[in-house]
Amino acid sequence: MILHILKKSQSLQDKILAFDPSGEWLTQWRRQFAALEIGHLRSPAVHHPDPNPYELRRFAENRSSELFPPYDLPGSRLFEEFCGDTIKRWQLGDRVIKAKVTRIQPKSGRFRLGFEDGKSAIARRVIVAAGSGKPHLPAWANQIQTQHPAERIRHSHQIDLRNLQLQGEQY
Numbered sequence: 001m002i003l004h005i006l007k008k009s010q011s012l013q014d015k016i017l018a019f020d021p022s023g024e025w026l027t028q029w030r031r032q033f034a035a036l037e038i039g040h041l042r043s044p045a046v047h048h049p050d051p052n053p054y055e056l057r058r059f060a061e062n063r064s065s066e067l068f069p070p071y072d073l074p075g076s077r078l079f080e081e082f083c084g085d086t087i088k089r090w091q092l093g094d095r096v097i098k099a100k101v102t103r104i105q106p107k108s109g110r111f112r113l114g115f116e117d118g119k120s121a122i123a124r125r126v127i128v129a130a131g132s133g134k135p136h137l138p139a140w141a142n143q144i145q146t147q148h149p150a151e152r153i154r155h156s157h158q159i160d161l162r163n164l165q166l167q168g169e170q171y
């Protein structure tokens with residue numbers, strides 16, 4: 001989203017900031033793709049953060065083996081490196097600040113962001129892109145009567161395939 005905003009108004013380059021507890025771009029994406037051992041994306045090469053839909057194809061010009069059938073699905077490494085390249089091209093490396101937002105309050109026509117460490121910042125506009133939040137289990141999952149180990153019902157966010165031994169397990 002940030003790149004679409006900058007494409008519309010390059011003058012915001014020095015005014016736009018992202019706040020994330022990790023202090024880096026793509027942390028959550030990287031964590032989830034690693035934990036689920038995902039080899040390639042499920043969306044075709046035109047879906048990515050750069051406003052130019054063909055930019056990933058250009059980046060992958062000599063890496064066609066990392067675009068998977070049937071619709072040229074980008075390999076996870078290719079996609080991550082493309083995002084790194086995009087961050088550099090748009091000079092966004094220093095635009096993410098390590099901070100967790102705990103409060104957003106209107107203040108004299110602006111917003112006051114309160115951070116976990118007690119500090120704060122004033123912003124003219126705020127976009128909340130905090131991810132999917134709490135997992136919601138379907139109702140049937142709470143109605144299961146039989147005894148079962150709690151870890152047998154999990155949201156995908158709670159699964160790390162790198163730590164699981166699933167050989168011989170049945171679904």
Ligand SMILES: Cc1cc2nc3c(=O)[nH]c(=O)nc-3n(C[C@H](O)[C@H](O)[C@H](O)COP(=O)(O)OP(=O)(O)OC[C@H]3O[C@@H](n4cnc5c(N)ncnc54)[C@H](O)[C@@H]3O)c2cc1C
Nearest residue numbers: 019020021028029032041042043047100101129130131132
């Ligand atoms: C397994 C999997 C496969 C996927 N495959 C594809 C695909 O093939 N193609 C596709 O287009 N999409 C895919 N997606 C979806 C895509 O990854 C997400 O839509 C995208 O990453 C969402 O980005 P986001 O920045 O909105 O949220 P997130 O990546 O969830 O990031 C949210 C960020 O907000 C931060 N945050 C939360 N609360 C606070 C706070 N209080 N203060 C500061 N920061 C906060 C978090 O630390 C996190 O870094 C997939 C998702 C998953 C889980």
